[in-house]
Amino acid sequence: MDRLVYTAMTGARHVLDQQATVSNNLANATTTGFRAQLDAFRAVPVMSEGLPTRTFVVDTTAGADMRAGPIQTTGRALDVALRGDGWIAVQSADGSEAYTRNGSLKVSENGLLQTSAGQTLQGEGGPIAVPPDTTVAIASDGTVSTISTEFKPGPSNVLGRIKLVNPDPKSLVRGDDGLFRLNSGTPADNDPSVRLVDGALEGSNVNAVDSMVNMISLARQFEMQMSLLKNAENNAAKATQILALS
Incomplete structure (x- = not known):
């Protein structure tokens, strides 16, 4: 028994x-x-x-x-979706580098480009700061540029490029915060082949x-x-x- x-x-x-x-x-x-x-x-x-x-x-x-989720067009300038494989690098709460597919972005009170969940995006040269009174545009390769709203037509200013990575899926582990990290604990290398779709978001799979x-x-x-x-x-x-x- x-x-x-x-x-x-x-x-x-x-x-x-x-x-x-x-x-x-x-x-x-x-x-x-x-x-x-x-x-x-x-x-x-x-x-x-x-x-x-x-x-x-x-x-x-x-x-x-x-597997990728469905891509939904939003028309919002700060919404980006990953086309195919790839991840967006962000800074997690403990300061380490983590990866997400959440492309719903915003500009924080301090002018930093962040996800809607509050994680700061990692640029190839560090966090990306957005000056006030500007309109943000994100290219398919992750390049972030702004156009001043005080001058018409305003000059374009390149702020940096979002760090886009594409590590082996088997090397990724999910954390308790929902973000993915490399099981080795080291940051992943940039992958120039990863592309973004602006004005769109990827849904859940x-x-x-x-x-x-x-x-x-x-x-x-x-x-x-x-x-x-x-x-x-x-x-x-x-x-x-x-x-x-x-």
């Missing part, structure tokens, strides 16, 4: 973990540039003196779904229908594990009755 309880318990616990992952994906179905998290079950044999007939269930993070079906399937698996635990409880009760009669 105890063996059945332990094996069913591991299955139920990791089903709940995967339910949390699917729920997080569904919650970010409309988040700009979000990459769906992928999980998988794997069986770990129980090492004992008996026959190898029992296994524990372990939930492993397989990584992230790196989460398929809401598939996620809902997956959530229903996980709920059925959890019910099965609960049935096993209930059967173990009934078996223990019957065994207790038999021992009491004897």
Whole structure:
């Protein structure tokens, strides 16, 4: 009985973990540039003196779904989407370099170019500062230029170039803040082949229908594990009755 309880318990616990992952994906179905998290079950044999007939269930993070999301035209000058593979380099809260597909940009109170989540964009020469009373334009290669609104026609001034990278997807790991980093901890090199689409944003690559079906399937698996635990409880009760009669 105890063996059945332990094996069913591991299955139920990791089903709940995967339910949390699917729920997080569904919650970010409309988040700009979000990459769906992928999980998988794997069986770990129980090492004992008996026959190898029992296994524990372990939930492993397989990584992230790196397929591109749909590109939606917004017409906003500070909205950019990545065409194909690639990442935008930003500065995370701890000061390290991280990468995102969120191209919804803004100019902070200090004049720094940032994402809508507040991460400062990394330029090839450092953060990009935008002077006041200017209109920002972003080219397909990431070059940021401004035109003064005080003069008509105003002169164009190149401020810098956004750092665009394209590392191997297998070398990227997702952090708790939703940003990706190299598992080596070192900054990625610039990739001049990465291109941007101005006036557009990339949507989440989460398929809401598939996620809902997956959530229903996980709920059925959890019910099965609960049935096993209930059967173990009934078996223990019957065994207790038999021992009491004897």
